[in-house]
Amino acid sequence: MKLQLEVEKRQGAFSLQLACCLNQPRSGLFGPSGSGKSSLLQLLAGLHRPDHGHICLNDRVLFDSAAGIDLSPQQRRIGLVFQQGLLFPHLSARRNLLYGYHRTPPQRRQLEVRQLVDLLQLGPLLDRSVRQLSGGERQRLALGRSLLACPDLLLLDEPLSGLDDTLKYQILPYLQQLFGRIGVPVLLTSHVLGEMRLLTDEVVELRQGRLHSQGPVDALARRQLGSHPDGYLNLLSLERLDSHRGLYRYRWGRHHFSLLAGSAAPAALFGLSSKDITLFKRHPEASSARNLLAGRVERLFEVDNRVGVELDCDGQRLIAQVVNDAVAELHLRPGQQLTAAIKASAFRRLHDLIAATDDTNWPA
Numbered sequence: 001m002k003l004q005l006e007v008e009k010r011q012g013a014f015s016l017q018l019a020c021c022l023n024q025p026r027s028g029l030f031g032p033s034g035s036g037k038s039s040l041l042q043l044l045a046g047l048h049r050p051d052h053g054h055i056c057l058n059d060r061v062l063f064d065s066a067a068g069i070d071l072s073p074q075q076r077r078i079g080l081v082f083q084q085g086l087l088f089p090h091l092s093a094r095r096n097l098l099y100g101y102h103r104t105p106p107q108r109r110q111l112e113v114r115q116l117v118d119l120l121q122l123g124p125l126l127d128r129s130v131r132q133l134s135g136g137e138r139q140r141l142a143l144g145r146s147l148l149a150c151p152d153l154l155l156l157d158e159p160l161s162g163l164d165d166t167l168k169y170q171i172l173p174y175l176q177q178l179f180g181r182i183g184v185p186v187l188l189t190s191h192v193l194g195e196m197r198l199l200t201d202e203v204v205e206l207r208q209g210r211l212h213s214q215g216p217v218d219a220l221a222r223r224q225l226g227s228h229p230d231g232y233l234n235l236l237s238l239e240r241l242d243s244h245r246g247l248y249r250y251r252w253g254r255h256h257f258s259l260l261a262g263s264a265a266p267a268a269l270f271g272l273s274s275k276d277i278t279l280f281k282r283h284p285e286a287s288s289a290r291n292l293l294a295g296r297v298e299r300l301f302e303v304d305n306r307v308g309v310e311l312d313c314d315g316q317r318l319i320a321q322v323v324n325d326a327v328a329e330l331h332l333r334p335g336q337q338l339t340a341a342i343k344a345s346a347f348r349r350l351h352d353l354i355a356a357t358d359d360t361n362w363p364a
């Protein structure tokens with residue numbers, strides 16, 4: 001995907017002024033409420049017109065104020081799923097779902113209806129009126145409807161905001177796979193960093209209608225080390241080994257971890273806060289922490305008076321955080337060998353993982 005834009009739009013006291021180019025098939029717009037994320041999506045989809053500027057998708061001009069080009073929403077081939085999952089109220093859930101599919105030429109269709117119905121757990125909803133659906137159900141239906149139309153770009157406005165945590169984490173791994181499989185580039189908005197990290201690679205950060213930063217989503221996560229409640233959340237894909245005396249054992253590269261929170265799934269994604277990793281200069285003889293692992297300091301980075309310590313643990317990366325005094329006392333520097341101590345209770349299971357290429361793992 002190549003999305004180039006330079007837009008200006010005034011709406012009341014708010015003005016959006018932005019120039020950027022997005023190349024990653026999974027991109028995000030990140031920013032606090034009112035920063036202009038939804039407004040930008042509406043300009044891209046053609047629902048509102050910029051005062052000035054141009055928008056090109058894969059070198060196709062969608063809008064150019066100087067040249068007088070302004071393609072209609074249908075001509076743009078861009079899908080947009082709103083926060084509240086806008087649906088046609090007079091059509092059933094099934095007819096809403098199939099609306100775009102029936103209007104998509106067969107050669108452009110890349111997804112089976114049944115597969116998507118299973119994935120988004122839409123089966124029990126299909127014969128209902130959309131007035132009888134909850135906010136989360138409407139959102140799943142709207143997402144399915146847009147995907148079935150196989151757009152050139154799918155815009156998702158806070159796609160997970162209407163879902164409770166259980167459903168969110170059930171759907172997340174499938175969304176991750178789905179975006180990879182159907183090859184439809186996605187630009188999504190969220191003010192939740194965790195969702196951004198799981199669903200996007202590159203992020204544009206908006207503040208008050210202006211570009212604040214652009215870059216890899218991991219760089220954004222590092223910059224939030226000092227301000228986010230989790231510091232930097234390490235995302236660890238762990239492979240289940242066994243369970244013993246109330247602890248689950250997982251493999252992480254060449255290391256083994258003992259965890260309190262596990263599941264029966266063969267692999268799962270866990271979050272581990274940089275705040276929950278204690279660093280020792282020498283191996284502690286005895287510790288209540290169930291996990292001690294050796295690591296070499298790769299680099300140090302300072303954010304808001306906190307110092308992130310990036311460790312290389314036999315090829316796996318882990319970020320801990322310390323205060324400036326600790327850097328001085330431990331003489332922390334790149335290349336140094338340390339021991340990281342992590343309590344079994346520090347790991348938070350985010351979601352179970354599904355094998356990347358195995359069709360049989362899709363929900364039946």
Ligand SMILES: Nc1ncnc2c1ncn2[C@@H]1O[C@H](COP(=O)(O)OP(=O)(O)OP(=O)(O)O)[C@@H](O)[C@H]1O
Nearest residue numbers: 011012013014031032033034035036037038039040
């Ligand atoms: N039609 C409008 N007329 C005037 N101001 C508007 C209009 N639509 C939006 N705004 C204002 O534009 C600003 C940006 O709104 P927008 O919905 O794009 O932000 P957002 O980042 O998507 O926020 P949220 O995360 O809460 O959805 C807000 O201050 C909003 O009040």
